[in-house]
Amino acid sequence: MATDTWFITGVNSGFGRELAEQLLSRGGRVAGTVRxxxxxDDLRATYGDRFWVAHLDITDLPRVREVVDAAFRDLGRIDVVVINAGYGLFGAAEELSDEQVVHQISTNLLGSVQTARAALPHLRAQGGGRLIQISSVAGLAxxxxxxxxxxxxxGCEGFMEALAQEVAPFNIGVTLVEPGGARTAFARGSLQLSEPLSAYDGTPAAFVRQFKTPAPPTLGGDPAKIAARIIDSAAQQPAPMRMVLGSDSYQAVTTALRNRLAQVEPQQATAAETDADDT
Structure with a gap:
């Protein structure tokens, strides 16, 4: 599907930018959004009509639908919709402001939900396609x-897993991408920190403060390799429900899932004790 048409939110940096560059260099068409x-402008100058771009604040839900509708109208068939726009808000829950909480959920969750909802009528009408949600190892661990x-x-994980079951009859595949730490500009441009409370100094929550130091931790994921794997996944049938990318992601996800099972499995007998007597 590399030469088909893709719609990608947040193509100005990170995975969105890498995906757009690789797809365009392979001869494909890309509809992208930027905040x-x-x-x-460099991509527009290089690729001309093969790169369609619109301004979009993903928290403006009516505008999300307008932009998605315009992209399908102008480009006709769009084969793959990548929901990528988002950012990281780090800090202990008590440290965050109400405004920060609302904006994080509005951007990462509600923006993703609305993008998928806006694309679905078009994907159904054209007989199918692919939805790819850029999630994170943080979606499972x-x-x-x-x-x-x-x-x-x-929230994105639960929404997309249920959505995959809803839209399978329409030949629409859904994939959640679970990258670990990658060498993008995330720590510089897409990461926000709360105002620290001294009560959390030296606690586990304080580890995130290192991401705003002059020399943030070196991460292991290669954005170009990650983008290439995402592009290649669009041709897989059936669509992979989840793609774990990065050895750090695999380690964290498998550990978290094993720990969750270890918490639940010993409760089989006590769980049954609350069944109605006539079941």
Missing amino acids: REGSV AHAGASLYHASKW
């Missing part, structure tokens, strides 16, 4: 200091 106008980021990503 900062002018941030992809939780750590102190990222509670609201986890809330947004875990």
Whole structure:
């Protein structure tokens, strides 16, 4: 599907930018959205009509539908819709402001939900397609200091897993991408921190503060390799429900799932004790 048409939110940086560049270089068409106008003028100059771009604040839900409708109208068939726009809000839950909480959920969760909902009528009408949600290892494994980021990503996970079952009859595949830490500009441009409370100094939640130091931790994921795997996945049938990318992601996800099973499995007998007597 590399030469088909893709719609990608947030193409100005990170995975969105990498996906757009690779797809365009392979001869495909890309419809992309940006929050900062002018941030992809170089791609427009290089690829011309093969790169369609619109300004979009993903928290503006009516505008999301307008942009998606316009992309399908202008380009005709769009084969793959990638829901990528988002950012990370880190800090202990108590440290976050009400405004930060609302904006994180509005961007990462509600923006993703609305993008998928806006695309579905078009994908159904054309007989199918693919929805790819850029989630995170944080969608399956939780750590102190990222509670609201986890809330947004875990919400996407539940929505997309259920949605996959709803739209399978229409030949629409759904994939959740679970990358670990990658060498993008995330720590510089797409990460926000709460105002620290001294009560959390030295606690597990404080580990996130290192991401705003002059030399943030070195991460292991290669954005180009991650983008290439995402592109290749669009040709897989059936669509993979989840793609775990990065050895750090695999380790964290498998550990979290094993721990969850270890918490639940010993409760088989006590769980049954609350069944009605006539079941």
